[in-house]
Amino acid sequence: MPDFVPGQRWISETEPELGLGIVLAVEHSRVTMLFIASSERRTYAANNAPLTRVRFNPGETVESVDGWKMKVEAVREQQGILTYEGNDEDGAPTRLEEMELNHFLQFNKPQDRLFTGQLDSSATFRLRHATLNLLGRLEQSEVRGLCGGRTSAIPHQLYIAHEVARRAAPRVLLADEVGLGKTIEAGLIMHHQLLTGRAERVLILVPEPLLHQWLVEMRRRFNLRFSLFDEERYAETGEDNPFQTEQLVLCSLDFLANDPRHRAHALAAGWDLCVVDEAHHLEWSEEQASPEYALVEALGQVSPGLLLLTATPEQLGKQSHFARLRLLDPDRFYSYERFLEEEREYEALADVINHLLDDPALDLNTLARLQALITQDLAEETFARLGNPATAAQARQDLIQLLLDRHGTGRILFRNTRATVQGFPARELLGHALPLPAAYRAAPDDDPAARLHPETLFPKDAGDWWKQDPRVSWLTQTLKQLRPAKVLVICAKAQTAIDLEEALRVAGIKAAAFHEGLSIVARDRAAAWFADAEDGAQVLVCSEIGSEGRNFQFAHHLALFDLPLNPDLLEQRIGRLDRIGQADTIRIHAAYFEGGAQHLLFRWYHEGLNAFAQPNPAAPAVFARLHGELIDLLLRPDPARENALIAEAARLSAAIQQALHQGRDRLLELNSCRNEEAGRLVALVQAEDADDKLWPYLEQVFDVYGVNVEEHSEDCHILQQGEHLRTQFPELTEDGATVTLNRRIGLAREDMLFLTWEHPMVRGAMDLIVNGGQGNAALSVVRHPDLDPGQLLVEAFYLVDCTAPKRLRIGRYFPPTLLRFLYDQTGDNLGALPFDSLIDQPRQFDREQAVELIRGQRKLITQLLALAEREAKAKLPQFVAESAKRMVDAETRELKRMVALKRVNPNVRKEELERIKEEALEMNACIQAANLRLDAVRVIITA
Numbered sequence: 001m002p003d004f005v006p007g008q009r010w011i012s013e014t015e016p017e018l019g020l021g022i023v024l025a026v027e028h029s030r031v032t033m034l035f036i037a038s039s040e041r042r043t044y045a046a047n048n049a050p051l052t053r054v055r056f057n058p059g060e061t062v063e064s065v066d067g068w069k070m071k072v073e074a075v076r077e078q079q080g081i082l083t084y085e086g087n088d089e090d091g092a093p094t095r096l097e098e099m100e101l102n103h104f105l106q107f108n109k110p111q112d113r114l115f116t117g118q119l120d121s122s123a124t125f126r127l128r129h130a131t132l133n134l135l136g137r138l139e140q141s142e143v144r145g146l147c148g149g150r151t152s153a154i155p156h157q158l159y160i161a162h163e164v165a166r167r168a169a170p171r172v173l174l175a176d177e178v179g180l181g182k183t184i185e186a187g188l189i190m191h192h193q194l195l196t197g198r199a200e201r202v203l204i205l206v207p208e209p210l211l212h213q214w215l216v217e218m219r220r221r222f223n224l225r226f227s228l229f230d231e232e233r234y235a236e237t238g239e240d241n242p243f244q245t246e247q248l249v250l251c252s253l254d255f256l257a258n259d260p261r262h263r264a265h266a267l268a269a270g271w272d273l274c275v276v277d278e279a280h281h282l283e284w285s286e287e288q289a290s291p292e293y294a295l296v297e298a299l300g301q302v303s304p305g306l307l308l309l310t311a312t313p314e315q316l317g318k319q320s321h322f323a324r325l326r327l328l329d330p331d332r333f334y335s336y337e338r339f340l341e342e343e344r345e346y347e348a349l350a351d352v353i354n355h356l357l358d359d360p361a362l363d364l365n366t367l368a369r370l371q372a373l374i375t376q377d378l379a380e381e382t383f384a385r386l387g388n389p390a391t392a393a394q395a396r397q398d399l400i401q402l403l404l405d406r407h408g409t410g411r412i413l414f415r416n417t418r419a420t421v422q423g424f425p426a427r428e429l430l431g432h433a434l435p436l437p438a439a440y441r442a443a444p445d446d447d448p449a450a451r452l453h454p455e456t457l458f459p460k461d462a463g464d465w466w467k468q469d470p471r472v473s474w475l476t477q478t479l480k481q482l483r484p485a486k487v488l489v490i491c492a493k494a495q496t497a498i499d500l501e502e503a504l505r506v507a508g509i510k511a512a513a514f515h516e517g518l519s520i521v522a523r524d525r526a527a528a529w530f531a532d533a534e535d536g537a538q539v540l541v542c543s544e545i546g547s548e549g550r551n552f553q554f555a556h557h558l559a560l561f562d563l564p565l566n567p568d569l570l571e572q573r574i575g576r577l578d579r580i581g582q583a584d585t586i587r588i589h590a591a592y593f594e595g596g597a598q599h600l601l602f603r604w605y606h607e608g609l610n611a612f613a614q615p616n617p618a619a620p621a622v623f624a625r626l627h628g629e630l631i632d633l634l635l636r637p638d639p640a641r642e643n644a645l646i647a648e649a650a651r652l653s654a655a656i657q658q659a660l661h662q663g664r665d666r667l668l669e670l671n672s673c674r675n676e677e678a679g680r681l682v683a684l685v686q687a688e689d690a691d692d693k694l695w696p697y698l699e700q701v702f703d704v705y706g707v708n709v710e711e712h713s714e715d716c717h718i719l720q721q722g723e724h725l726r727t728q729f730p731e732l733t734e735d736g737a738t739v740t741l742n743r744r745i746g747l748a749r750e751d752m753l754f755l756t757w758e759h760p761m762v763r764g765a766m767d768l769i770v771n772g773g774q775g776n777a778a779l780s781v782v783r784h785p786d787l788d789p790g791q792l793l794v795e796a797f798y799l800v801d802c803t804a805p806k807r808l809r810i811g812r813y814f815p816p817t818l819l820r821f822l823y824d825q826t827g828d829n830l831g832a833l834p835f836d837s838l839i840d841q842p843r844q845f846d847r848e849q850a851v852e853l854i855r856g857q858r859k860l861i862t863q864l865l866a867l868a869e870r871e872a873k874a875k876l877p878q879f880v881a882e883s884a885k886r887m888v889d890a891e892t893r894e895l896k897r898m899v900a901l902k903r904v905n906p907n908v909r910k911e912e913l914e915r916i917k918e919e920a921l922e923m924n925a926c927i928q929a930a931n932l933r934l935d936a937v938r939v940i941i942t943a
């Protein structure tokens, strides 16, 4: 009979949920226990009470009834009562009598559950084992975070996302041409970072009109639920800092930039990653930074991760472009002068990289140029490896990375173009020359905008301009001819869009307007009406802002009511239709007044820049060079000079394109997508899709948790909460859910959940299993051809784990690892028998007998567990050494990079180098202190 002493703490094996019991009285071979947490009292026969003595060991942490915790150093026993001695959370020595232990303590640890008789079924134990193994496999997957989106596997996007997402604190400019999927790339990167715990708090800033589109894209494509912060939401949250109430926040750039209170709160809220869309609006010059730029600069200083998105990085000029690069990596981009100088050297750099990529043997000249390029880069050792055939291939790759990083636009600028991505539909231009009406002839000769948009000058008292402007009747006719095809109409000014909508309505055409004067809700409603295939509007008339960021690829006709002066804006306009998902040739209808400024601009784009047919990377540079002459001729027509200008634009465009192709663009191309690598990633995602383990695994999960499954159609299933649902199952509401595991179906059927290993339902279920103690203690009867019947075995799983402050992101060097041990009752190691070779047999005894058996064998089981722990501990140094090496190698690379940058850039601060060293030391301390934890234990009887 155990020695019960009043004041001792025990736990009920049959009712562990009662909490920690305290012995009240021991009389006449009976013991009375009080369970304070559940206000229950129980009396047991003392000689066979289903109770287990609670005794903590040194190294464990205990909690007092007042909520403070202490780490146990020693346990003293006096007259049957235990006193724990150790240190509290501040490290101060303290002691705790067992009577003062927290009454609510739960015993979820495997040994506790095993010895308190909380036994799981073999199926649950297997599920736990499968889950832990799967988690380990998923953690190691190269395409982690890149498979779970409701997105097609598009090579250049996967390349970028893979390249960027695995960086600890990604800071990049995503600058793919319009419509190639920057939002999706940012989504993939965020998804990866959130999934792997690299980021927890994310802030997205976008122009106000795109708020809703982003909200929806993140939700439906990536299951990321961002909270939209606007005035209303901000006021509603009665917190000191409303931004701290959510982890994922979406708001408009203006909302923060132009309100000091919002700005201060956002800066103080703490973010791991900030994403800024349409970043070309961040204007900067050496004299003045815009409030938007200043805001992002400040955010970039407090947030380790920063993604800037723009399709037209040079829209506001090269200086602003440089300034954005500086936001991302101030050490690398520290002087505008130096940046321009470097740009001039791009061609030579690209040439050397091409040799490294393609030449089987590097000639002396190339080697000499390479050596000259890397003199400052601390890369002598890498250079030397070129000479050894065994190491040459890797050395080439390392040198290419190094050159791209420290000499080109770095690893921080990604720009894919239609020319390299390919597979986009053709564009067809349909120009319409119209006579210039008399009312427009008197435009002032000092304002090019007035000449290009003459309707803005129309005298108010002369009636509606649109009744007299021939472009309007052209537009009406064209739209009627095209009916019922959808047409996106773009003009420069909001008022023009408003008037045009009226004109079209009068002409009996279903049209909606979309401009900056409308509320966001009204804009979204207009866009949705236009998108509606059945009863929607045939036409959407947008002002220039409508041409930014929106997805209108379901339409194939674009009508340009006028033309913008800036070539980037023209590309933005066409990009609304010319984007991923466009299935048809895009027809661009452009009207212009013959012989006037509009005609010249039309020719400029068509004959000079060929910018209707395809994006022209040289256009911004040609525009910058010939801008003066162009404006002059827009104001004062002169046919001879016009012809010369067009010819010069075409000549310059060709020359610049050629130079770009050999220099900057070649470097960008190399950095933005390596086809071989991208193809490999696509194949990996496809292999994940084809992997048929997910559904059988989920069936086990649904079975254990009581979720009912019905077939829906091929690859699709209906899930319902079953009558015996064990707990609130993640992402499954009372209405149930229809799910598919097929990406093609998932893309087409947004009403279904697209389940992958990364879906919140699957991840939630896995968390439930692993964190809930589910299946961590079991008793099984198994059969194996090599094992005699009637033996007792103990199988134990240990997790090797390293805890460290989150900011260190230690998981990249020390991923959690599962170790398995299997012993028979003599202590012989049977670990060579694979887990799946032990075949479960039905148990021939009931629960009470099982508990009895385990209690009877407690000593042996404890000894075998101690053996397992010793062996696990023996393996620990190897894990520690390997991850310490991984960490030191990576941090040394980073340190070398910073030292090399410091040689050329005085702005690299000494403290930054110190910080890398300090963090490495800190990480090393954490790795050295890595720990083992028993995750699950199973007692096995052989049959």
Ligand SMILES: Nc1ncnc2c1ncn2[C@@H]1O[C@H](COP(=O)(O)OP(=O)(O)OP(=O)(O)O)[C@@H](O)[C@H]1O
Binding pocket: 150, 151, 152, 153, 154, 157, 176, 177, 178, 179, 180, 181, 182, 183, 184, 185, 310, 311, 548, 549, 550, 551, 575, 579, 580, 581
């Ligand atoms: N991998 C993908 N799978 C499915 N749809 C995609 C994928 N990539 C892009 N799309 C769709 O293509 C369109 C363009 O993508 P996205 O909006 O990301 O482009 P963008 O480069 O950000 O455009 P912009 O330059 O206009 O801002 C969107 O409708 C997007 O949903």
